[in-house]
Amino acid sequence: MAERLKELILRDAFQYSETPRFKLAHGGVSSFYFNCKRVTLDPEGQVLIGRLIFDLIRDSDVRAVGGLTLGADPIALAVAYTSWLEGRPIQAFVVRKLEKGHGIVAPIEGKVKPGDRVVVVDDVITTGGSTLKAVAACRTAGLEVVRAVVLVDRQEMNGRENILREVPRMDALATRDEIFKLHRRRRATMDSRL
Numbered sequence: 001m002a003e004r005l006k007e008l009i010l011r012d013a014f015q016y017s018e019t020p021r022f023k024l025a026h027g028g029v030s031s032f033y034f035n036c037k038r039v040t041l042d043p044e045g046q047v048l049i050g051r052l053i054f055d056l057i058r059d060s061d062v063r064a065v066g067g068l069t070l071g072a073d074p075i076a077l078a079v080a081y082t083s084w085l086e087g088r089p090i091q092a093f094v095v096r097k098l099e100k101g102h103g104i105v106a107p108i109e110g111k112v113k114p115g116d117r118v119v120v121v122d123d124v125i126t127t128g129g130s131t132l133k134a135v136a137a138c139r140t141a142g143l144e145v146v147r148a149v150v151l152v153d154r155q156e157m158n159g160r161e162n163i164l165r166e167v168p169r170m171d172a173l174a175t176r177d178e179i180f181k182l183h184r185r186r187r188a189t190m191d192s193r194l
Contacts, residue, residue, distance in 0.1 A: 005039075005048040006174050009152060010182045012038040012045075026127050026157065032176070034152050036123035040074040050078030052173055053121065053149050058088060062146065063116040066093030066108075067134040071123035075151065079121070093118070095134045107137050114142025120167070122150045125159035135166050147171070152179070 015022065015033045022033035039045035053075070057065070066076040073094055080092035093110025112118065118138055122131045135145050148163050153172035163170045 001048050001052055002173065005045070005052065006178055006182060008039050008042065008045050008048070009034065009036070009174050010179055010186070012042065013152075014179055014183065016183065024126055026129060028126075028157075032180075034124045034154070034179075036071070036151050037074070040071075040078070040123055040151065046074060046078040046081075049075055049151065049173070050082035053079045053119075054082040054086065054088075054090070056149060056171055057090070057119055057147065058083075058086070060146065061117055062090060062119050064091035064093050064110060064112045064143075065119045065121055065149075066095060066110060066112075067121045068095045068130045068137075069097060071130060072121045072134065075121045075123065095137045108141050108143075112141070112143055115144065117144045117146050119147045119149055120145055121148070124152045124154060125150045125163065125172075126154045127157045128159040128162040131159075131163050132166060135163075149173070152176070 013034045013036045017031050020029040020031045022030050024030055040049060065079045066072055076092040080090055083090035091111045093108055093112050096107050120131055120134045120138060125131055131148055131150065138145050145167050147169040148167045149171045151173050153160055153175045155176040160170055
């Protein structure tokens with residue numbers, strides 16, 4: 001399953017350019033980019049992500065999984081759906097980027113309450129900023145963040161290290177190095193056919 005997910009990431013989410021042209025969330029420019037919504041919103045991608053993350057957290061006493069909207073939303077929903085099918089329901093929650101101005105003003109939506117142990121998820125980390133924003137919102141709401149899980153770790157700008165300063169455990173389903181390795185292998189195969 002993990003290898004198939006990496007293949008989907010390479011095929012559908014990964015973009016590469018010899019010269020840096022992709023603007024990143026933190027403002028920098030890179031020669032590669034991961035548009036992971038093309039995987040997290042894909043039916044096969046959701047099944048793989050839901051299963052892989054559920055398998056990572058199934059034996060813990062985690063009550064809910066979620067993160068900063070929009071990157072975390074399909075991931076959290078995939079895990080919640082898988083958890084129900086497995087008879088071990090784990091709630092999904094959403095951390096808003098901005099508080100809504102009507103109704104019940106809540107920075108976090110979902111069936112979570114102070115004291116709940118939660119996992120924060122994200123699609124891609126570079127600096128870890130979005131993940132850390134979600135962690136801070138969870139703590140403000142009284143939730144105990146016990147782990148972070150990301151789809152892709154870009155392995156730069158200390159993203160993993162920044163998150164591990166705030167969360168006891170962090171896992172990535174794929175890393176930049178793993179996707180680059182698949183990318184090089186695919187290019188070598190294509191070149192050998194020419």
